[in-house]
Amino acid sequence: MESVLALLPKKIQDPLLRVPPDILSRSEEVRIRVGKPIEVTVAGQPYFIPYEVSARDAEQLLSHLSQFSLYTLEEELKRGYITIAGGHRVGLAGKVILENGTVKAIRDISSFNIRIARQKIGVAESLIPSIYNDQWHHTLIIGAPQTGKTTILRDIARIMSTGHEPLNIPAKKVGIVDERSEIAGCVHGVPQLEFGIRVDVLDGCPKAEGMMMMIRSMSPDILVVDEIGRQEDALAVLDAVNAGIKLIITTHGYTFQEVQKRPFIANLLAQNIFERFIEIRRDDKGNRSYHILNEKGQQVYVKAGAELHV
Amino acid sequence: MFKLLGAAIIIIATTWAGFEAARKLSTRPRQLRQLKVALQSLEAEIMYGHTPLKEAAQKLQKQLPKPLNHLFAAFATRLDQGETTVKEAWEESLTEVWSSLSLKQGEYEILTQFGEMLGKSDKYHQQKQIMLTMAHLEREESEAVDLQGKYEKMMKSLGFLSGLLLIILLM
Numbered sequence: 001m002e003s004v005l006a007l008l009p010k011k012i013q014d015p016l017l018r019v020p021p022d023i024l025s026r027s028e029e030v031r032i033r034v035g036k037p038i039e040v041t042v043a044g045q046p047y048f049i050p051y052e053v054s055a056r057d058a059e060q061l062l063s064h065l066s067q068f069s070l071y072t073l074e075e076e077l078k079r080g081y082i083t084i085a086g087g088h089r090v091g092l093a094g095k096v097i098l099e100n101g102t103v104k105a106i107r108d109i110s111s112f113n114i115r116i117a118r119q120k121i122g123v124a125e126s127l128i129p130s131i132y133n134d135q136w137h138h139t140l141i142i143g144a145p146q147t148g149k150t151t152i153l154r155d156i157a158r159i160m161s162t163g164h165e166p167l168n169i170p171a172k173k174v175g176i177v178d179e180r181s182e183i184a185g186c187v188h189g190v191p192q193l194e195f196g197i198r199v200d201v202l203d204g205c206p207k208a209e210g211m212m213m214m215i216r217s218m219s220p221d222i223l224v225v226d227e228i229g230r231q232e233d234a235l236a237v238l239d240a241v242n243a244g245i246k247l248i249i250t251t252h253g254y255t256f257q258e259v260q261k262r263p264f265i266a267n268l269l270a271q272n273i274f275e276r277f278i279e280i281r282r283d284d285k286g287n288r289s290y291h292i293l294n295e296k297g298q299q300v301y302v303k304a305g306a307e308l309h310v
Numbered sequence: 311m312f313k314l315l316g317a318a319i320i321i322i323a324t325t326w327a328g329f330e331a332a333r334k335l336s337t338r339p340r341q342l343r344q345l346k347v348a349l350q351s352l353e354a355e356i357m358y359g360h361t362p363l364k365e366a367a368q369k370l371q372k373q374l375p376k377p378l379n380h381l382f383a384a385f386a387t388r389l390d391q392g393e394t395t396v397k398e399a400w401e402e403s404l405t406e407v408w409s410s411l412s413l414k415q416g417e418y419e420i421l422t423q424f425g426e427m428l429g430k431s432d433k434y435h436q437q438k439q440i441m442l443t444m445a446h447l448e449r450e451e452s453e454a455v456d457l458q459g460k461y462e463k464m465m466k467s468l469g470f471l472s473g474l475l476l477i478i479l480l481m
Contacts, residue, residue, distance in 0.1 A: 060395075
């Protein structure tokens with residue numbers, strides 16, 4: 001949280017500092033909208049700070065985020081979010097400028113959504129025995145938005161790249177294709193979150209192309225990719241499997257049965273590539289449960305009522 | 311004896327003043343040239359390096375000779391402190407170092423105008439803005455070179471000769 005606060009202009013920082021520290025430290029999002037009070041989301045519940053953000057504050061915030069140099073954010077303004085030091089992501093909304101029908105940039109930014117990245121080291125620890133058996137299994141992580149897919153994926157990648165002594169798992173070469181800078185949270189190409197030594201990250205690279213680039217140039221043992229869903233992603237996945245690389249992938253969905261209905265994922269599943277499926281579910285209270293299925297869709301491990309994370 | 315000593319002092323003083331004026335004439339085109347080099351490197355930093363202004367200014371500060379490096383040093387420090395805008399930081403640094411530069415009001419206006427656009431748009435627009443500023447500076451430079459050619463020698467002789475005139479009048 002400190003790293004986020006340090007980036008904010010003083011006028012927005014001050015009202016945030018008046019928030020009770022226990023709320024601030026558990027916050028998931030900080031939303032800043034022009035003309036509206038600042039919103040802090042804690043465990044899914046909004047908490048409003050009575051400070052009306054002015055247009056000048058928003059301008060100041062943007063220039064702080066860009067280090068006074070908007071031209072450094074061209075790509076980011078096209079994609080609609082900025083990754084900042086610490087791996088946090090700032091989503092942007094405002095007036096969109098088009099050029100030849102594609103988004104060129106966002107101007108007059110009126111909403112900022114600072115998603116606070118919290119690496120939960122060790123969340124995937126209990127799942128490891130089920131997805132490792134002399135070697136890592138091809139694994140598909142299934143979960144709805146905000147269930148913590150990426151958090152689990154990140155922790156699995158961390159364990160893979162550091163190795164795991166209690167289970168006698170050696171460190172492997174892990175290639176991460178991080179299209180949205182979410183897994184590793186890179187700034188200037190350097191991961192901001194904790195991984196092992198044997199990690200290589202292609203930051204901001206389209207998944208399908210990135211997977212091919214990784215295979216050709218970095219010879220990873222394991223490829224880690226977030227949010228597979230389009231046709232070209234599925235093709236790249238097949239290529240990687242045939243190149244003898246283990247895959248850990250996430251996809252949107254509520255259950256294994258539901259994912260089987262998604263067009264390109266269904267194709268992948270029909271090839272019987274994946275050996276393990278991790279379903280992440282989250283109930284209304286924010287409690288998570290993990291269900292691990294084997295290649296036949298049979299449950300091999302359940303962990304219910306897991307503690308809150310994200 | 312005293313008369314001679316006084317005469318010598320007068321000659322030295324006026325000659326020195328003349329040389330000083332001539333030096334100002336020759337440093338102005340030199341500083342303009344250095345400023346153009348600085349803008350060129352800034353352009354490269356922006357276009358190819360995507361370097362943020364603060365880092366670019368710190369690099370320029372190391373590259374440039376005195377006294378221009380102070381301008382970029384001041385600019386970088388101000389950006390580092392935060393709670394400002396690029397425009398304000400640039401203008402404040404300009405006024406801070408202005409007296410140590412041999413540049414004229416026209417150049418001041420060109421440079422403040424340049425600061426207004428700095429960091430506020432995409433890199434192509436930044437490049438255009440830098441080009442425009444360069445063109446303005448180029449014009450000022452050719453004028454400065456002209457003035458230097460015309461008046462530099464004259465200033466030197468004028469200083470010495472006016473001292474001589476003063477002595478003759480006082481004798």
